[in-house]
Every structure is written in C-alpha cells, then in structure tokens.
Amino acid sequence: MNPTLRKPLIAGNWKMYKTVREAVETARELVQFTAAVNVDVMIAPPFTALAPVADVVKGTSIALGAQNLFWKNEGAYTGEISPVMLSDIGCQYAIIGHSERRQYFGDTDESVNAKIRAALEHQLIPVFCVGETETQREAKETFSVLDKQVTKGLEGFSSESLSRLLVIAYEPVWAIGTGKTATTDQVQEVHAFLRSLVEKRFDNLLAKSVRILYGGSVKPDNVTEIMNMPDVDGALVGGASLSAKVFNSIIHFHH
Numbered sequence: 001m002n003p004t005l006r007k008p009l010i011a012g013n014w015k016m017y018k019t020v021r022e023a024v025e026t027a028r029e030l031v032q033f034t035a036a037v038n039v040d041v042m043i044a045p046p047f048t049a050l051a052p053v054a055d056v057v058k059g060t061s062i063a064l065g066a067q068n069l070f071w072k073n074e075g076a077y078t079g080e081i082s083p084v085m086l087s088d089i090g091c092q093y094a095i096i097g098h099s100e101r102r103q104y105f106g107d108t109d110e111s112v113n114a115k116i117r118a119a120l121e122h123q124l125i126p127v128f129c130v131g132e133t134e135t136q137r138e139a140k141e142t143f144s145v146l147d148k149q150v151t152k153g154l155e156g157f158s159s160e161s162l163s164r165l166l167v168i169a170y171e172p173v174w175a176i177g178t179g180k181t182a183t184t185d186q187v188q189e190v191h192a193f194l195r196s197l198v199e200k201r202f203d204n205l206l207a208k209s210v211r212i213l214y215g216g217s218v219k220p221d222n223v224t225e226i227m228n229m230p231d232v233d234g235a236l237v238g239g240a241s242l243s244a245k246v247f248n249s250i251i252h253f254h255h
C-alpha cells in the first residue's frame with residue numbers, strides 16, 4: 001500500500017444477506033465504531049436496504065455502494081436498477097462484474113464495460129471486479145484471463161475519465177467464500193501485474209492512482225499482511241463484513 005498516493009478502501013459486500021431491519025442495525029453499529037477512521041469505508045447492502053441504510057450513514061465516514069446496476073437511465077427493464085436511482089439515494093460506489101454475477105447472472109466483459117460507463121456518467125465510483133477460476137490458475141492462464149477482463153472491461157475509456165475514480169478488485173474466484181486466501185506473494189504478483197497493465201493500456205498517472213483491492217476470504221487475522229503488500233490498496237470483504245464488530249476490526253487493520 002502506498003498511502004501517499006492512494007487512500008486505502010475497505011469495502012463490505014453484503015451480497016444477498018440481511019433484511020432492512022438487520023441492515024439498518026448493522027449500519028448503526030458500524031457508524032459508532034468508525035467515527036474516527038483514516039481509511040475509506042464502503043458498505044454495499046442489498047437493494048431493498050439501500051435507501052434505509054443511506055439515512056443511517058449520511059454525514060458519517062461510511063460510504064454507500066450498490067452491488068450491481070443496469071446501464072440505462074430508465075425504461076422497460078423489469079427487475080433492474082439504474083445508476084440514476086442509485087445516485088438519487090446517495091450511493092457513491094457500485095460493485096461491477098463481481099464473479100457471482102458473471103457466473104450466475106450472465107454478466108460478460110461487454111456488459112461490465114457498459115455498466116462501468118454508466119456508473120462513471122453518474123459519478124458512481126466503479127469497483128470493477130476481475131479474477132481467475134481455480135482451473136484457469138492451474139492451467140497457468142491467470143494473467144491472460146485478467147488481461148482480457150481488464151482490457152475489455154475498460155475498452156473505450158480515456159485515462160482522464162477514469163482518474164481518481166476507478167477501483168479494481170482482484171478476487172480470485174477460488175478464494176471467494178471458501179476460506180482459502182491467496183498467499184501474499186500471489187496477491188502482490190497479480191496486483192503488480194494489474195497495475196502494469198493499467199500503465200500499458202492507459203498511462204503511468206492512472207497506474208499510480210488506481211486503487212486495487214484484494215477480495216477473497218479476507219478476515220481480521222489476515223487483513224494486515226495483505227494490506228502490507230505494496231500494490232494492495234484495500235479489501236473487498238464478503239462474509240466477514242456482515243458483522244459490524246468483525247468488519248470493524250478489518251477496517252482497523254494495523255498499518
């Protein structure tokens with residue numbers, strides 16, 4: 001992590017967990033814990049809880065994120081949520097292209113690209129997720145898979161349109177929800193690769209400022225060593241973000 005260039009971001013992805021009451025309760029607890037925090041904190045509750053949680057975190061150091069969005073502003077798209085609706089309730093971030101969406105809901109590099117564009121147009125910070133599966137890692141395809149995801153996901157954007165906004169989350173699919181974390185060497189190797197890829201596709205300025213988060217079984221007892229890697233700028237936390245106490249100890253990692 002290089003805090004002079006990049007403020008760490010610890011993001012909680014609540015996935016399809018919590019009723020409105022449970023989400024509001026967890027958010028309230030978290031607000032009390034994080035009054036004086038020196039990293040950026042974001043939580044992404046399910047859509048039904050976004051507006052009520054927005055009221056709880058308003059004016060606090062916790063930012064609100066969506067777990068997905070559709071790229072149109074409005075229209076006959078049953079079941080979808082637009083970036084306009086998300087901005088309207090105070091969302092600042094949107095997780096885009098999470099591997100669960102790619103795996104179960106048909107997100108592709110092309111739709112991910114359209115979603116990132118829509119997020120940027122509405123001043124939502126995209127948390128753009130990439131990662132290889134276990135089979136791809138074993139076949140030594142990790143770097144080519146990531147190259148394709150990043151290149152296609154960010155196709156057509158200028159460095160200026162992404163600067164100070166883009167967040168990339170490296171989430172090896174085999175480490176999500178499995179309790180298996182990548183080793184710090186594996187994490188650093190991929191993060192350095194992703195940063196150099198951003199430099200190759202865009203420029204040095206964007207490469208230096210883009211925040212690259214690690215995600216996949218991040219817990220209080222492994223967050224510090226992961227965050228100490230030079231190219232890790234934060235964490236995208238699933239399971240361990242559901243409890244305010246546990247997530248709080250991740251937010252207060254030692255650095």
Ligand code: PGA
Nearest residue numbers: 176177216217237238239
């Ligand atoms: P996990 O999920 O922390 O439960 O592994 C991470 C994620 O999917 O963002």
